[in-house]
Amino acid sequence: MARTTVITGASGGVGRATALAAAKRGDTVVLLARGSKGLAGAEREIAHAGGKALTIPVDVADADQVFAAARRVEDEVGPIDVWINVAFTSVFAQFDQITPEEFHRVTQVSYLGYVYGTMAALEHMKPRDRGTIVQVGSALAYRGIPLQSAYCGAKHAIQGFNESLRCELLHDKSGVRTTMVQLPAVNTPQFSWVLSRLPRHAQPVPPIYQPELAARAVLFAADHPRRREYWVGSTTAATLAANAVIPGLLDRYLGRTGFDSQQTSSPRDPHAPANLWDPADGDEGRDWGAHGVFDDRSHDRDPQLWASQHHGVLAALAAGAAAALVMARRPR
Numbered sequence: 001m002a003r004t005t006v007i008t009g010a011s012g013g014v015g016r017a018t019a020l021a022a023a024k025r026g027d028t029v030v031l032l033a034r035g036s037k038g039l040a041g042a043e044r045e046i047a048h049a050g051g052k053a054l055t056i057p058v059d060v061a062d063a064d065q066v067f068a069a070a071r072r073v074e075d076e077v078g079p080i081d082v083w084i085n086v087a088f089t090s091v092f093a094q095f096d097q098i099t100p101e102e103f104h105r106v107t108q109v110s111y112l113g114y115v116y117g118t119m120a121a122l123e124h125m126k127p128r129d130r131g132t133i134v135q136v137g138s139a140l141a142y143r144g145i146p147l148q149s150a151y152c153g154a155k156h157a158i159q160g161f162n163e164s165l166r167c168e169l170l171h172d173k174s175g176v177r178t179t180m181v182q183l184p185a186v187n188t189p190q191f192s193w194v195l196s197r198l199p200r201h202a203q204p205v206p207p208i209y210q211p212e213l214a215a216r217a218v219l220f221a222a223d224h225p226r227r228r229e230y231w232v233g234s235t236t237a238a239t240l241a242a243n244a245v246i247p248g249l250l251d252r253y254l255g256r257t258g259f260d261s262q263q264t265s266s267p268r269d270p271h272a273p274a275n276l277w278d279p280a281d282g283d284e285g286r287d288w289g290a291h292g293v294f295d296d297r298s299h300d301r302d303p304q305l306w307a308s309q310h311h312g313v314l315a316a317l318a319a320g321a322a323a324a325l326v327m328a329r330r331p332r
Contacts, residue, residue, distance in 0.1 A: 011038025
């Protein structure tokens, strides 16, 4: 069934991959982002795939812009069926090397941008008593790591506010659904454009996954929003499980390994763009696309994704195996 799907941060990375995947399946896609080059590139890709897209330049840190974008979608395209929050920014640095202004900006975009997007979507969805909101999160919504304090703080905050909202919607017996997708390390352009004070080029903590795998997970969540949360990637599942049992041990482990594992062996380019205050794909920039520079090290599939989406099948298999074991142990 064709839908109107709004995606923030749609000019690059996971947002870009999700927009293209949604368009290919027949959704009318609305792309919200700051970067003009990235928005134009995403619109061309969608048109080439035979899809329909509306691009709206938006800084999600500005609530008025987000609410105005939602109203424009309702007026020009039609009722919003799905709203997917993806947009973020960050700073790669130790906490005491980040200025208050920078931390504030990351929080505005990466946390409050989700809050404003959710508010704007609910303004139109609640009166109709239908619609789905997907919060694209990360394993870092549960497990903080060094050098990403602002980003981790935002993801933890999204987790908390989304749980609160979910409880309120259940209390109201609302037909609006909200769900969250916790992603692993993904090969996106952010590692080439996020403001960095690291001595070497930033990288995702391996293993690394392609944005198309994340996009498939996000759209599955949009189609099956009754599940409160989806974990994507074996590393996400392992990290969150370990953090629930041995968080102190993980603190020490990440204190030893978390600095090197987030940097390549190449020095950081001092002239690299930084998208904290201005988009790296603005008028003077370039279209970065969905992929980062780690294609040769990235995976496009993971068995855990299937497992996350088929809990019922796994439960049935486990029950069947347990019954077979009981039968095998019965005295004959």
